[in-house]
Amino acid sequence: MSIARETHASNRPKAVVIGVGPEQGLGAGLSRRFAAEGRHVVIAGRTEAKIERVRESIVEAGGSASTVVMDVTNEADVIRLFDVAMRADERGGSADLIAYNAGNNQPLDLRTMEADVFESFWRLNCFGGFLVGREAARRFVPLGRGSILFSGATGALRGLPNFAHFASSKAGLRMLAQSMAREFGPLGLHVAHVVIDGGIDGERVHTRFTEHVQQKGPDGLLDIDAIADAFWSLHRQHRSAWTHELDLRPFKEAF
Template sequence: MTRPSAIVVGVGAEQGIGAAVCRRFAAEGYHVFVAGRTPAKIDQVVATIRAAGNSAEAVPTDVTVEADVIALFDRAMADTADHAPADVVVSNTGNNAIIDFRELTAAQFEDFWRVGCFGGFLVGREAARRLVPLGRGTVIFTGASGSLRGKPGFAHFAAAKAGLRMLSQSMAREYGPQGIHVAHVLIDGGVDGERVRKFVPALAEAKGEGGLLDVDAIADTYWHLHCQHPSAWTQEIDLRPFKEPY
């Protein structure tokens, strides 16, 4: 039987949202195109999926490079004996850092925008180009609470994520009536992944047990979004630990 397939862009460390989403869809029988900038990381994610008896392949992709994104979709939308054209696209790219607004350089601002917003545009545009003719499909963007409120030291991040949120809303309104489910997942809180554990371990310790979002629990939400009946689609959902103030 030909497997359905999914594209997950912005995959990094195994203990991260992108990798968890890859594992979740693979466990449901999908062939997953694991796309990210670091070959060693995406190869490890693929190895883990295959070790579990599931299907995936690594596709090195820089989401800010238009040719890379187009090549990824060309590969994933091919109808082969092993898998059908992808009908799920997850855009999980993003970066973060605290930078004093007075010290923020033009190059830094542009870099955050290119990764957090422009990359989402390239992925979303290619998804629309390929899925609209099929009349079906799911496109999910990983967002952040920064898209709703800009905090001190995060102007660059908030600007990029706010742009991504508007992009997702415009796509949903334009392509929902054509059978494409576009959703925006707003991550409101620290994620219990490699980035936090490695670079800000004090945050993980301060939050304590249950104070960070579990990556596999996040991935469950992505799967449930894809499975929603078209009469009750979610356009935006916010996820946070039960301890998180808001």
């Protein structure tokens, strides 16, 4: 993907992607897409080596990016991230686009699940979204503008066997986004929740759920770049016709 260049970086708002992992993942794809639009992208994730590789790939393509190693469930880390993102500097102005992509998923038997395991899924899939959403609202409301986009999942709509921990946490994130949209939309903030209804054609699915990949066959998974296009389209919507919830799935996926 080619990267757009802009002469006056100080006039360019930053974009922040939270929950970036491997190069072949949605967080990386969102980072590349926003960089392709000329944004300086603040890439946030837990693993320094992974987010640094994503940054390098963007810079190699002619874009602008920096990294912040952080734990999205840690309040101090989230505040520190926004301090960086909202500070105008030679790389760009304050951020006006936040994508919350942090999350985890795996099937677990409820009967043998430890309490701290259930809590860990809630903290990453929902509580982290609260911390990011709250901080984004605090910073964006005085500006009267900004997009806060949350990556959702099928589990936010229906709970499947062995996924009670995941479904409850993603449903919580969905309700957080919905409440935020109603509270802050009239103040100029575009809050959207993207239901990703299917497997994403990235490293995680191919390494953890190989049988699922084989079962779905060609075009059975969501293309990362196509998802990223949808996120950018949401950000670019005119405020007279905002989408709050968008569901994405492969054409052959049953729903």
